[in-house]
Amino acid sequence: xxxxxxxxxxxxxxxxxxxxxxxxxxxxxxxxxxxxxxxxxxxxxxxxxxxxxxxxxxxxxxxxx
Numbered sequence: 001x002x003x004x005x006x007x008x009x010x011x012x013x014x015x016x017x018x019x020x021x022x023x024x025x026x027x028x029x030x031x032x033x034x035x036x037x038x039x040x041x042x043x044x045x046x047x048x049x050x051x052x053x054x055x056x057x058x059x060x061x062x063x064x065x
């Protein structure tokens with residue numbers, strides 16, 4: 001199952017964390033400077049690029065990239 005069939009989703013929290021989910025479950029939380037940097041990149045990215053950024057953040061990049 002690839003990124004097209006089972007995409008990642010994300011949301012930023014008020015305290016600056018970035019919650020990355022897949023299949024309705026949070027799979028990783030990015031905090032601090034890394035969260036701010038990733039959020040900036042996600043806001044500028046297209047859908048496909050965003051999926052690759054999120055896959056990298058969860059450690060699933062090699063399986064899906």
